[in-house]
Amino acid sequence: MLVYSMFFMQEPTPATPAPKKTETQVAASTAPATQVNDSLVAAQRVAQLGEFSALATGQNQTITLENQVLKLTLGSQGGAVEQVELKNYKTWNQKALLLFDKGSSEQVFAFQTNSGRTVRLNDLFFQPSAVKNTTVNKLPAKVITFSAQVAPGQTIEQVYTLVDQSYEVGYQLNFRGMEQMVAQKPIMLTWTDNLKRLEKDVKQNRAHSTVNFYTAEGDFDNISASATENETVKLEEPVKWVANKQNFFTAAIIAQNAFESAEMRVEVLPDTDTVGIKTLRSTLGIPVQDALSNKAHFTYYFGPNDHDILENTTEGFDENIELGWGIFKYVNKLLILPAFDFLEDFFGNYGIIIILLVLYIKLILSPLTYKSYISMAKMKVLKPEVDAIKEKYEGDMQKTQAETMSLYSKMGVNPMSGCIPMLLQIPILFAMYNFFPNSIELRQEPFLWAHDLSTYDVFAKLPFTIPFYGSHVSMFTLLMTASTILYTWSNNQVSSIQGPMKFYSYLMPIIFMFVLNSFPAGLSFYYFVSNIVTFGQQALIRKFVDDAKIRQNLEEYQAKNKGKEPKGGFQKKIQDAMKAAAEKEAQRKKTK
Template identity: 35%
Template sequence: MKDKSLDYNSIIGLFLILFVLTVFTYFFNDKEKEEINEKKNFFKSNEKNFFLKKENVEKKNFSFLENNVLKLKISNVGGGIDEVLLKKYRAYNSLLSYHTKNLFLVKNSSFLYKMSFSNEKDIINTENLLFKSFVFNNEKKGIKILLMRAKSPYGKGFLDYVYTIGKNNQYDIGFYIRTINFFPFKKLISIKIDQKLISLEKDRNWENSYTQAYFSKNSKSIEYLSEKKTEEKYLPGINWFAYKQQFFASIFKPEKILKNIFIKSNNLSSGKFLKKIQFKTLIKKNKDEEFNFSFRFYFGPLDFNLLKKYKNGFENIIPFGWGFLKWINKYFFLIIFQFLEKTNLNYGIIIIFMTIVVKLILSPITYKQYKLSAIMKLIRPEIEKLNKKYENKKDTFKKQKAMMELYKKIGINPMSGCISTLIQVPIFYSLFKFFPTIINLRGKSFLWVEDLTSYDSIFELPFFIPFYGNHVSLLTLLYSLALLIYTKLSNNEKKNPSEIENSPISNMNFILYLMPIMMLLFINSYASALSLYYFVSNVINICFLFFIKKFMLDEKKIIVRIQDKKINDI
């Protein structure tokens, strides 16, 4: 019985072992299958993540780089810059009629950086790659580093985007691209940088006229695409390129000169974007070497002194005007403005003082012009006598010779009036480019003026007047009125009481009175700082007119010298 019981126990034990093994094997296989399936699904999901669609935002996350003046938001999808916030500036808020909104140069993926790698069968577009982020601090160099790494979907290699930013007040960002054991690709690599430029100012149309694509073939000269129409160009090589707005810019400076460039600018007639600017280049490389490339991005203000520090000619994208006007603005008005800016006064007061300083510098020219006008008025009877004496056309040469002798005896040169006018005309027109481009005036108020770089409005019209606009600028009205008064007074000084009212000279005077009306229409939508400057300038001209007549010119003495025909100086 004992043996039988052992046999029964052995049989029962064997069955239990078999049962346990069967159950274990069953569950193990299921678990192994689940693990295998999980790995497959994980691989597939990761493979899909390398080619994420833009609408798939559930897995989208962001990394941040920040210093005192900049804040960058960088997406893990594509590894590109999703937002650029300028901390020290504000965008115009139409609801409050003031600059109160956060100023984003890039927002909601308005900036696109994309590279394309390819071999005979496959193409990798980096805008669809999923990047992982790693943040480092380099205390010695005072920089923050963001490494964005994407795995190749066709191999074991990696693509790295390395962003670096200074910890203080730097507006430029380092951007380094490198491949590590990336899959075999052809010699050509495509790089594309597109940006939709966001409207930031009060007057969209005015702002759009200052928004352009610029590029430099060397550090000394710059070129640009049209600000009014769609334009594209092929360029054999560039040193840097920029997407410029009225007061801000996105500048891209590669480490080496880029060749085979395509650049295009499209105007956007409505919406929150001003223009879409596209840039594309093809880079050649040896087949077996890794790809390494460096950029520096500048996202910041168009500040002349700040841009000049980069020593690449970036400051030349500030539109100070063409030719001689540009030199007047950079080396005359800008220097005076920056000197007065140190007083820390209201910017409207600074413009008034700037006007006074400029008028004082030009006062010798102004005095000569007024003196010539006064003398020409007094000698008009003598000129009329010469005109009657030499009425015959055959005596034209004799008449001119006699007039030149008269001018010489009086001690004047009629051409000096033309020369003084020619000197003042470039100064007059250079200001049209100066005030709308000075970022220091942006958002600065004065009395009823909200922003000195835009028009002031005391009344909105329910309709649009060609050349004038749909608003009434008080500063423009004041300037036009001052110009009208000055024109009237200066004409009275030039006009001889003995003149016949209907003479040709008298009939031509009405043309001068068209100038205030033309200026009223022309600068109504210009920067209010310009109207303020011209208003103060004309008030000073009126004061000069009275001062010179009262204290500096002795008409009786001039008449005596005309009669005596002396050659002494007046």
């Protein structure tokens, strides 16, 4: 069918297109209607604004505030932010990274008047001042003020401050002399953000985008980023900050005092949308008295999810980086991040940094690795006796287990001692699972064939999609799978595991090959290097561990403790429980 369609099937005759209006004709036909509509809307806006109607007409002017990392575009209509460009970053397709732009993002400040009108600052035209150079905390800064005079002695001011080398933008909203005009109701800020695609992996970009917020009481929370349906959270308690968070970037507003109320909403877009990510909408209540008394001070943050930067922005703001929950978060904060930052100071290649990070982690865990290997070696030495017990009590699982535990107890072997060291390593493994997908340092950093360690590497593109796997082949994931199988085989050489469990130990790497194929290349590369280093550790340990010596030590322990009751503890409890179960089963069979 493919050959026929490519070489023999005739192409359909194109239909004759309907004549199109020329650009001039279209303009001529729509211009009068557009002009009439614009005039009508303008007249309605003037009528609605009442005493503010004189500010409803004007020409929008754009002013730029810029430092080394941020380019901020402001408009005189509304005195509002129109565009924010992060100068040191690019989108996945190497275009300018606009974290806020007029086409997809909008902020609306609205307040009530004593005459019952609702006035939106976006409907008013402000007069911009000249950009002034000043200092903030001894650092150079630029300041601009947008003013709208309602009446003599009554002015609305919006002040923006941008400090050198900073992703923070200071913002003040002042109602000067307007106590008799403004109603005692909160000023409502509505921020709508139609997130655009910034990363190569749309699915990952969407899965890490949501609204985070932090209450005045010090509680961090968010709307689940994995939600598949629209979700709204409404708070009546004071809120300190609200953030529109993506994979690697955050746009947020932070109150110097607090927002008196907040309502956040996340609207999920269909998976077929490869341009938009999600729509985030927040409605925040600002105490009107703050604006009347020169206390409505805020800070915008438009920048990367860099831990060092976020940690120094405001309380709890570093929570915008997903470092995991519970113990995994603390492993990342206290163990991984300091080491990663230290290595960054000396090495510019992040593949090399990952290798050194593995060596650092393995050095810390080497005592646990050694203890785990010795435990497995002891059980391997006792395998002939265990096999004899299985043969003697074939078919009686409870009796077999009880006698096996009794043997271990007599020989001084604790089967749990091999598992506990491995369990202690799990927090680090899971910490890495959170660290690499959220590490902006790896974003767009190449290594070997991978163009970006923060997303999956495409070694080969498939002409079809494999369910649960995808349409690409990640070589780092394949290497990780192969090394895990090698590591498992090495373990099984000194392990007493037999039967189905041995099969499952080889099955798990295959399952993870499917799971991790679309995960960041940095994560798969870390696991690959970790497996190779662990395999090398075990090979080195094996050179210094003599099975005959282990056997001799076990026999000496048995002779020394012959006739003695085993000491109490977890192992004895298991042994007693198995013995009791075996006796109960024997009694049941005897009764039958």
